[in-house]
Amino acid sequence: MDLATLLGLVLGFTLVVLAIITSADLGLFMSLPSLLVVVGGAFSAALIKYRIQSYLVALKEGCLTAFFERNDNPREIIALANRLSRIARRNGLLGLEDEPIDNAFFAKGVQMCVDGSAPEFIQEVLQKEMILTMERKSLAEKVFRSLGDLAPAFGMIGTLIGLIAMLNNLDDPTKLGPGMALALITTFYGSLLAQLIFIPLADKLEMKSDELRNNMSLIVDSVMGIYNGMNPQVLDELLETYLPEYQRGAMNMTEEIE
Template structure:
């Protein structure tokens, strides 16, 4: 689980609630018409922008990536690639059949090698799967970014609705308060949803998509290096280019044969 996303949402919500309850009665910030307008309008607008399947796929991928999925450490991938390369040079590609590999994408690439597939076929299959995986993650980012852009807009629409209600009842002072509440609270709801939930999650998904692409490209190069019988030390030099500079000097991947 990605505790950073969960911690950020909980901490942000907690501080906002504390600011509200310490300054006034929390009930005045609850307005059902405003909530219905912002939530309903935001999700309806986003549904217009996407197909039904894409919308729900985006929500699923988005929440899974933001809260549930763990991004593999590229250093661990390089260490495992080094180990597999040494095994392949010592026992051949068939010697990799029983090697434990946690990453499903890496395991698929090694299995294609073990099955004797042509290198062009292996690279094509892995590249297509990488592209499709990235596209699925990008749908999640687009859905949450669309939600983030629509929420403040419907907050402003709610403000206009509240002002119309207020101005239409100037002769009845008892109705001015509810109209002003809708006018102000909808802007609050829309801005809060966009800035605390939707846009941060969209940015998190964009970051995880970049990490996924980096790791999958790293794995493809690892699989092809293993298939071609590349020297493990030479392959280390190639794969270390996927790491930031400050991590390369700390890599210790040489193992005793």
């Protein structure tokens, strides 16, 4: 589980609730009609923007990615590529057949090498899978970003509804204050949901997509380097370009395969 996502949400809502209860009654901020306008309106408008199947898949994919999915450490991918390249140079590509590879994308590429597929075909298949995977990830990010844009808008719509109802009671001054407070609650809900849930989740999905794209490109280069029998040290130099400067040259990947 991605503890940063969960911790951020819990901490954010806790601080907001504490701020409310230290200055006012928490019950004043509870309004089911306002919540229905904001949440129902935002999710309904987003549903109009996307196909229903894509919409539902994107919501599921987005939640799973934001809360549970963890991308592999690129240094571990490079270390694995180094080990596999040494085995391949010593025993041939068939020597990789029984090697344990946890990353499914990497395992697919290595298996295609073992099966004797042409290098052009291997690269084409891996790159196509990478493109389609990133499209699915980007759709989830777009849906959550759309919700982040829509929630404040529907918060304003709810406020307008409340103001209309309040202005209808101008003959009773005692109802103006509570009516104004109730009208503003929807704006509060829209801003809170957008800034604490939808937009941060969209940014988290974008960040993880960038990490995944970097890892998949790294794996494609690793597989092609292994297939072509590249020297492990040369392969390391190639793959370390995917790492930030301060991490390069700090990897101990020169162990001999027993």
